[in-house]
Amino acid sequence: METAPLTPMDRGLLRLMHVRGAMAGAFLMAAAAVGEVFVDGLAPLPTGLLLGAALPVLLYLALLAPPRRYRAWGYGMDGEELQVRRGVWVRVQTVVPLDHVQHIDVSQGPLERAFGICSLVLHTAGTLHSQIVLPGLTRAAAESMRDEIRSRIREEPA
Amino acid sequence: MTEGADRHLHPGTIALRFIKDAPQTIFALPAAVAVSSKSGLTNALYMAAGFGVVLLAMKWLVWRRFKYGVGAAEIVIESGLLHRNRRSIPFDRVQDVDIERTFLARLLGLAKVRIETGAGGKDEGLLDSVSLAEAHRLRETVRAHRAVESPAAIAEAAAGPVPRILFAMDPPRLLLSGLFNFSLVYLAGVFALLQTFDQFLPFDIYDPARWVGLADEYLPARWTFGAIAALLFVAAALGAIAGVVRTVARDYGFKLSLEGDRLRREQGLFTRKEAVISRRRVQLAQVGGGPIRALFGWSGLSFQTLGAGTDRGGRQGAAPFATQIEIEAVLAEVAPLRLPGPLELVRVSRRHIVRSLAGTLLPALVAIAALSYWLPLAPVLLALLPLLAAGAALERRFHRYALADDLLFVSRGVWRRRLWLVPLRNVQSLSLSRGPIQRRLGLATLAIDSAGASMIDAPRIVDLRGEIAEELAVEISRLRSIIASEAKQASAGSEAGLVVASLPAMTAKDQASGRKSGTER
Numbered sequence: 001m002e003t004a005p006l007t008p009m010d011r012g013l014l015r016l017m018h019v020r021g022a023m024a025g026a027f028l029m030a031a032a033a034v035g036e037v038f039v040d041g042l043a044p045l046p047t048g049l050l051l052g053a054a055l056p057v058l059l060y061l062a063l064l065a066p067p068r069r070y071r072a073w074g075y076g077m078d079g080e081e082l083q084v085r086r087g088v089w090v091r092v093q094t095v096v097p098l099d100h101v102q103h104i105d106v107s108q109g110p111l112e113r114a115f116g117i118c119s120l121v122l123h124t125a126g127t128l129h130s131q132i133v134l135p136g137l138t139r140a141a142a143e144s145m146r147d148e149i150r151s152r153i154r155e156e157p158a
Numbered sequence: 159m160t161e162g163a164d165r166h167l168h169p170g171t172i173a174l175r176f177i178k179d180a181p182q183t184i185f186a187l188p189a190a191v192a193v194s195s196k197s198g199l200t201n202a203l204y205m206a207a208g209f210g211v212v213l214l215a216m217k218w219l220v221w222r223r224f225k226y227g228v229g230a231a232e233i234v235i236e237s238g239l240l241h242r243n244r245r246s247i248p249f250d251r252v253q254d255v256d257i258e259r260t261f262l263a264r265l266l267g268l269a270k271v272r273i274e275t276g277a278g279g280k281d282e283g284l285l286d287s288v289s290l291a292e293a294h295r296l297r298e299t300v301r302a303h304r305a306v307e308s309p310a311a312i313a314e315a316a317a318g319p320v321p322r323i324l325f326a327m328d329p330p331r332l333l334l335s336g337l338f339n340f341s342l343v344y345l346a347g348v349f350a351l352l353q354t355f356d357q358f359l360p361f362d363i364y365d366p367a368r369w370v371g372l373a374d375e376y377l378p379a380r381w382t383f384g385a386i387a388a389l390l391f392v393a394a395a396l397g398a399i400a401g402v403v404r405t406v407a408r409d410y411g412f413k414l415s416l417e418g419d420r421l422r423r424e425q426g427l428f429t430r431k432e433a434v435i436s437r438r439r440v441q442l443a444q445v446g447g448g449p450i451r452a453l454f455g456w457s458g459l460s461f462q463t464l465g466a467g468t469d470r471g472g473r474q475g476a477a478p479f480a481t482q483i484e485i486e487a488v489l490a491e492v493a494p495l496r497l498p499g500p501l502e503l504v505r506v507s508r509r510h511i512v513r514s515l516a517g518t519l520l521p522a523l524v525a526i527a528a529l530s531y532w533l534p535l536a537p538v539l540l541a542l543l544p545l546l547a548a549g550a551a552l553e554r555r556f557h558r559y560a561l562a563d564d565l566l567f568v569s570r571g572v573w574r575r576r577l578w579l580v581p582l583r584n585v586q587s588l589s590l591s592r593g594p595i596q597r598r599l600g601l602a603t604l605a606i607d608s609a610g611a612s613m614i615d616a617p618r619i620v621d622l623r624g625e626i627a628e629e630l631a632v633e634i635s636r637l638r639s640i641i642a643s644e645a646k647q648a649s650a651g652s653e654a655g656l657v658v659a660s661l662p663a664m665t666a667k668d669q670a671s672g673r674k675s676g677t678e679r
Binding site for chain 2: 080081087089090091092093094095096097099100124125126130132
């Protein structure tokens with residue numbers, strides 16, 4: 001499974017991950033700030049403790065974690081199947097036989113649009129991984145992959 | 159298609175639904191009134207009668223507006239009081255016609271017909287209820303149509319749909335199976351029932367003094383060896399009886415027969431259930447059961463079918479209590495499946511034991527350390543830790559796999575033993591995952607996804623050595639694509655007019671493309 005070198009995702013995904021991480025971190029900071037106000041009256045905690053604890057988390061989520069997560073992603077398609085690799089802590093490699101794909105979505109959220117990327121979603125009849133999501137493809141790449149997979153599905157005898 | 163819906167359900171349906179709904183609708187509110195106000199029982203009875211009339215009228219109206227009809231190529235169902243709905247189900251899309259008869263329905267000579275299209279939703283075409291004769295007529299109509307449409311079915315029709323019994327349970331087998339279904343859980347169920355109705359009981363079942371008192375009356379000394387033995391014996395006897403009763407109610411007259419391309423299963427004492435499983439929808443087989451019945455050579459067989467509806471997809475019991483030879487026979491008839499040889503299966507990596515200990519030993523140690531803070535005796539529990547290790551070793555002993563030509567075998571579980579037989583052509587995707595501990599130990603888990611699998615009961619080979627896992631995944635991919643291209647050639651041949659033995663090798667895509675268009679109707 002490791003044999004073929006896999007294609008990395010579009011750099012837009014990395015930027016998107018930074019932004020998403022920063023947003024999650026900012027949300028945490030806001031929660032910590034609210035917490036500061038409430039805790040202040042209740043317990044004799046030093047001021048800024050919660051904010052101080054949240055700051056490294058923000059930095060981690062926004063700056064450190066995204067590059068690792070981005071590097072973990074990769075995909076490769078030969079004629080018959082699609083390989084997807086993902087995950088930092090639990091590394092997962094998935095192989096999907098293309099003739100088992102039921103239908104295909106190309107989706108793009110507002111943030112993804114801002115960074116010029118799309119997600120390709122393959123639906124199989126399986127239940128554990130009935131959706132295989134490939135985030136961070138350029139629109140052109142996603143559409144050409146979709147068309148290729150679609151043509152393969154058509155070749156199958158109905 | 160303009161054939162109208164020209165038939166009503168059986169009028170007995172009104173009675174059936176009335177009886178079903180009466181308790182919660184007619185009696186609930188009047189009962190509440192009777193309890194809350196002192197004005198008494200008569201008012202409540204009048205109220206109940208009034209509600210009853212309204213309910214009956216409603217049921218009648220619903221019955222009147224519900225019509226169905228069988229056209230040349232489709233079944234039409236019209237329903238709804240205000241929001242009218244007309245549904246057409248083309249015969250082509252009908253996967254199964256199921257007939258189910260509850261105890262009440264059997265008394266009235268009725269049957270519930272479920273027309274399944276595989277569209278994933280519930281109640282795609284539910285006729286609740288029609289007469290039994292009408293139910294059979296509907297099924298025959300759908301089948302006759304299929305016989306015209308598909309060439310495989312023509313052969314089937316020519317051969318005559320002679321049902322052949324693949325597996326049946328006679329009463330002795332049923333009783334034996336019941337004994338192995340020994341269960342104390344159902345005793346707990348009895349207690350739960352008692353709890354629900356405890357205001358009607360002349361005593362409080364949760365009054366410990368009462369139970370101790372009872373014990374005192376019957377047992378001269380409270381905890382003698384004899385008393386404990388007697389208690390255990392009574393509990394065991396009750397557990398066995400509970401198991402037998404439950405099994406008899408569920409599996410009485412169990413019969414699995416093959417009619418052409420379909421499996422038909424009948425079972426049940428009070429509620430007689432009949433299900434039809436298309437052989438082509440079978441994705442994989444699972445053989446399993448508890449360790450004690452395995453010791454005596456008994457196990458159960460079920461098939462996993464391509465999901466359709468909430469209650470039908472997933473596992474379908476095919477032989478609840480059978481010998482290996484009987485299971486082999488059923489497998490050979492239904493799909494090109496077989497049981498693995500005794501020496502064929504190999505174990506996963508030895509480090510599986512290390513990893514499962516890493517997962518259990520540490521929490522156990524922490525728990526014991528925490529306990530010993532309060533209980534000075536807690537460190538005695540450390541003596542139990544070797545049991546964990548033994549358990550992990552035992553787990554590995556029963557976790558085996560093998561790849562043989564077009565089949566993958568995976569067996570797992572000490573208490574609930576399961577053996578999956580997965581035809582490679584039905585593999586939907588493969589996933590190789592490595593957690594942090596697994597990476598340290600050089601292990602990987604291979605998960606095999608198939609259509610209709612449940613989340614917890616899917617075949618996974620846990621803790622293979624990394625290189626072996628990768629080789630296995632590559633090999634499965636390779637064999638699978640060879641099988642797929644062979645199937646493609648075979649079906650191309652049949653399109654060219656050649657007669658090819660009807661393979662149940664229809665890919666899941668074909669089946670589910672039917673499912674998809676079913677949704678679009």
